[in-house]
Amino acid sequence: MENITKVWVGKLPEDSPYVKPFRMYYVQNGVEKNWDLLKVHDSVAIVLYNTSRQKLVLVRQFRPAVYHGVITSEKGTFDKVDLAAFPPAIGVTLELCAGIVDKSKSWAEIAREEMVEECGYDVPVERIEQVMVYRSGVGSSGAKQAMYYCEVTDDDKANSGGGVGDELIEVVELSLDEGRQMVQQGAVNNSPPSCLMGLMWFFANKAPKSA
């Protein structure tokens, strides 16, 4: 799905709308300290469960930051990358439907729109439950994320999903067993902890007991 043919890295432009790095200074117990951090957008994520077919609905996509992270974990920083040595598939993640909070709408409404755009399910906002609020990247960004839960049926499917503009997002349906495997001891996932947390919360609180 990723179909990446070239990858290279350059300087962050001063006016990046996505990554705004800072050094924060503070005096703690009389000692001046500093911490390097960046502002990233707050976000929402949604645990989506299709009850018509007992499937968890997730999204798969190429994540440049993960691709970069996998390579630099192994060989340090780079300017150009050998795609044969590091196939782009190593940067493909499995995640909850999610999106950034960059509009002046309620967070639940943003979650609703992401469900339509990424996964194709169109439901009224009243059907979306808030699960939990927490802070991601406590060492680097401290952005807020709110997690939601929504049960959908095949009747709620309004389009095929896949994102808007030049987003390339693949909708993935997981059986309950496949979801459980992702959160088993020993699992190695190209997924964020929020996704694994959402799956665990689902299995502890919402999954059909008999399945």
Next chain:
Amino acid sequence: MENITKVWVGKLPEDSPYVKPFRMYYVQNGVEKNWDLLKVHDSVAIVLYNTSRQKLVLVRQFRPAVYHGVITSEKGTFDKVDLAAFPPAIGVTLELCAGIVDKSKSWAEIAREEMVEECGYDVPVERIEQVMVYRSGVGSSGAKQAMYYCEVTDDDKANSGGGVGDELIEVVELSLDEGRQMVQQGAVNNSPPSCLMGLMWFFANKAPKSA
């Protein structure tokens, strides 16, 4: 605990060892795209359970990135901050014992050292089980984190913890009920999703059934 008397923000220096921002360019389906991201260190986190007293052992600390994130979520970017309007306590988090992978040692050994430094428990590495591996900050850093689990007793306590150097880390013991409250629906935590995930994994797999 935080005792912060002044906070201000400046430019990220070019040579920051902690936050290295980049713009990554790539060609996908013939279209040139880019993504702004940063390299952060890979890390370990440990779910620590003291069986002598049936307590989960976590750490509390002032997190500059969270403090910055809370303020900018509300009022946008800032140069200097009014500590009365934004008390530093809003930047204090509750997290798993954790640390960055910046030494040429095994990841489990780094987890072992963090347990000693942050929480004061000194155990042989063989007693530390790997739980899961995943990618944090899939949109911004894609860093790898490995989660571990370790049961400790009061006999393993070698020092009072609290971090090394000028780290100010408070060791916090949670009862099982307090831990469960953190992962209940509706919870709002100044904690990262990895911490909540670790607690959920503990309750699903390790917590005493009768407690």
